[in-house]
Amino acid sequence: MSRSKAAAVLLAAAVLLGGCSRQAGSQQNEMILEETLEAPEKANYKTAVVERGNFTKEVAGSGSVVYPVQAELRWTEGSVRFDEFYVTSGTEVSKGDVLARFTTEENQVALEEKQLALERAQRDFTLGKQQRQDQIKQAEAALNGLSSYEARIQALNIQKLQSQYDQYVYQTEYSLAAQQEEIQKLQSQISETVLVAPFDGIVDSVVSFNQGDKVDQSQVLVTMYASDRLLISAEDAEGAYRYNMPVTVQIGNNDEVETYTGRVISASNILPAALKQGQALIELDGKLDPALAKRKVAVTGNDVDLHNVLLVNRSAIKKDESRRYVYVLDGETVKKRYVVEGENNMSTTWILDGLTEGQTLILD
CATH class of the missing domain: 2.40.30 (Elongation Factor Tu (Ef-tu); domain 3)
Structure with a gap:
């Protein structure tokens, strides 16, 4: 029997069954429908067997x-002018390596002022000590020829001068030491006016600067990433x-x-x-x-990776309006079987329902 004749038989059967209840019709629509066709006696079909296997679907892009881990490095420790970069794009650096150096105008001026003040204070200290030592020597020289009472008074005066001298030396040396400490702090700040790498990594970009250019605190100077x-x-x-x-x-x-x-x-x-x-x-x-x-x-990777699922050759799947179906070859009989498919790849379709392992499908 040809496929067209079989379809006519099915249509007639449908007319005879038209009196069935709506409930029965509803149940039938929910089932996987199947039509039976008689295969030609000498048909030469290209077929494939429903098998279980692993299904993958590749995604590529x-x-x-x-x-x-990236860093945008800026200078935010006060007003500075650019001096020199020690790195370029692509330079590998270690944590703490100097990337750039700057000069701080305010600190440099303050340093020079304090150094001059210290020099003046040291000269004044030298002169002050000499004057006080001369006073003590003069007082000691005046002891000669004095009476016993006058000598005792003069000795007390010498002790007073010596005490004043010692106090002057102590206070002045303390003041000079404090000034020297302030100078050292400024020198340290100036020597630390450098941009350093926060971690081991690679420099990605370096801003363009001319020596002496003023550095804006919001400007990104160096970008780098951890390697x-x-x-x-x-x-x-x-x-x-x-x-x-x-x-x-x-x-x-x-x-x-x-x-x-x-x-x-x-x-x-x-x-x-x-x-x-x-x-x-x-x-x-x-x-x-x-x-x-x-x-x-x-x-590339497998978007879908399934194991032990029903698989069919993709060319066996036919489309009937919004549904999918296959032709199952069962001996000399061809059955049109509606199926529920899952995913497809280039050659294979994963079947969710409608077929069993081992069935033979017609591909053409």
Whole structure:
């Protein structure tokens, strides 16, 4: 019997069954429908068998290298003028390395003023000591020829002069030491007018400056990133990447390509709507050579990864309005069987309902 005749038989049967209750019709619509056709005696079908197996669906896209730990370095310790940079873009630095040096005009002027004041105070101190020592010597010389009573009075005067001298020396030396300490603090501040690296890393960019230019406290002078950790950012506008999904990352240009494995550590499907940015972050299993950081990045992974599910050749699936169906070859009989499909990849369809393992399907 041909397929057209079989369809006519089915139509007639449907007319005869038209008196069935609405409830029975409703139940029938909920079932997986099947039509039976008689296969031609000498048909030469191309077929495939329904099997159980593993189903994967690949997602692929471009990406880029990103560094989660970054720093924008500014000078915020007062008004300074630029002196010199010690790094350029791409320079590897260690924590504490000097990146740039500046001069502080206010501190330099204050330092010179205090140094001059100290010099004057030291000269005055030398002169003051000499004058007081001369007074003591003159008083001691005046002892000669004095009576016993006058000598005792003069001795007391000498002791008083000596005490005044000692007090003058003590107080002046204390004052000079305080001035010297202030000078040392200013010198330390001037010597520490440098920008240093906050961590081990690589300099990304350096602002352009001429020596003597005034530095604005809001201006970013150096940008750098920590070199001990990097991530791959993959475009994920459709949310195809899953958290903890294994991926393969290829980095390089033309024939010079390095292949890495990694896992998704941040994906849109686990983030609140307000934080979704259409990107997935991937952590590599191995360490990436920093020289490859700015080269082309390609990411692939399995968006769907199922095990022991029903699989059919994708070309066996036909479309009837909004439903899907297959032709099942059962001996000399062909059955049109409606199915519920899951996911598709390039060659295979995952079947949720309507078929059993081992059935033979017609592909053409």
